[in-house]
Ligand code: 16G
């Protein structure tokens with residue numbers, strides 16, 4: 001009962017704003033930062049309970065609104081594995097975030113603690129690690145989260161500072177695996193595994209190419225700052241970082257991966273002077289990455305050639321497959337299952353390409369947690385959303401097979417064999433890539449080392465396949481929940497009859513494809529269309545949008 005008193009007392013500090021209605025959504029709670037203190041405080045309580053429920057494993061809380069405008073903020077929870085909060089707890093998150101009074105909040109918590117059989121005060125201290133991006137509202141919101149965590153008996157909050165979202169997830173994962181888990185350990189891990197892959201680049205004709213400079217758009221956010229910190233410990237990589245936020249630019253305003261990918265225009269600070277250069281753009285919390293370049297036929301009307309998540313996925317898949325082929329051909333090889341996961345937004349040309357590589361391609365619903373789950377079913381699962389969020393997952397059993405194999409080959413004196421190199425590359429990739437969530441920093445390093453490995457320019461990489469022209473539109477509707485889709489979001493089940501109408505539109509276009517889905521982050525219905533020409537894709541998207549209105 002002392003417990004209840006302390007919760008009631010602290011919750012009175014954070015009254016819920018009138019009329020606020022939030023949902024945990026695809027990626028946590030998001031909204032105007034000024035309205036979020038009560039939400040963040042309550043998620044603090046939830047994460048302490050989550051830690052207690054899981055035997056006091058460390059839980060992470062990230063305060064960020066990713067690519068949204070600087071006045072917004074948000075909060076999401078990292079489970080002990082470094083992945084997203086278990087979906088089973090999302091309804092509870094919704095309930096407590098929307099509880100109208102301290103009394104209601106406390107009784108919801110009481111009920112939940114009983115139902116989940118959470119033993120408060122019996123375990124060793126529960127720990128919640130709190131990180132935030134560079135948003136100015138982050139500091140006071142972090143304090144609110146701390147008060148939430150600390151008001152649950154037996155739990156402590158640890159402020160781990162300004163971080164990218166993937167850093168927080170990585171640190172939580174490492175901590176719970178009993179590994180070194182500081183930010184410095186994160187950087188060391190990246191630079192060591194990058195170096196290892198660089199050392200394994202074959203010395204033959206095709207890659208005696210000069211390492212050209214990579215231009216990075218830091219979205220005026222935390223990613224640009226962190227990649228600058230990393231730069232000093234990297235050799236074989238020449239980086240020029242723009243939009244670090246120090247030169248007066250505003251977070252996500254005219255910059256960043258979301259902007260470049262959605263608008264298909266250059267970020268601020270980039271222009272004709274950069275023709276042909278390899279460029280990368282991070283989003284506001286550095287969990288997304290896209291590449292781009294200014295084509296040489298740009299005149300005063302500067303164009304952009306975008307290499308999105310699908311293209312990054314294709315490059316990764318190509319490289320991983322090449323390494324696995326060496327092993328599968330070897331006498332002691334193992335048939336390994338390499339799979340890729342995309343969403344309905346994946347460009348049709350990328351899916352064709354991946355299938356033609358002979359890969360298992362599966363589809364998941366939009367949102368990282370859905371892709372992640374499916375990728376985890378393979379020995380090596382690569383997932384990417386077209387928007388640039390993605391990573392590579394290695395199953396525990398496959399990874400331990402690899403590590404054993406690596407040792408065997410070394411003791412047998414086959415240290416320099418092709419097989420041994422392929423095994424070492426795969427092990428290095430498993431260390432470099434952030435297996436907790438998509439990470440623009442590890443993504444950049446892996447893209448860069450693969451390009452060096454195969455001796456490709458960004459233009460050459462772009463030629464893997466040619467994107468089908470596509471168009472996205474958002475339609476404001478009174479109630480987006482009226483649209484219900486199949487599990488892969490490729491077909492609408494409701495409103496009744498709408499899918500038939502969409503299908504008959506699609507029939508009018510060569511290589512036409514279109515779908516609608518309710519957004520998980522905004523009050524809109526999204527329309528996606530692709531077809532063999534841009535005009536056709538635009539026109540298909542418009543007619544489907546008319547059907548939604
Ligand atoms: C969130 C998701 C992102 C997804 C996007 C879709 C995470 C970490 N982020 O940003 O993966 O692509 O939502 O937004 O899961 P929408 O539902 O509004 O189209």
Ligand code: ZN
Pocket residue numbers: 066067283284285286287288
């Ligand atoms: Zn993000």
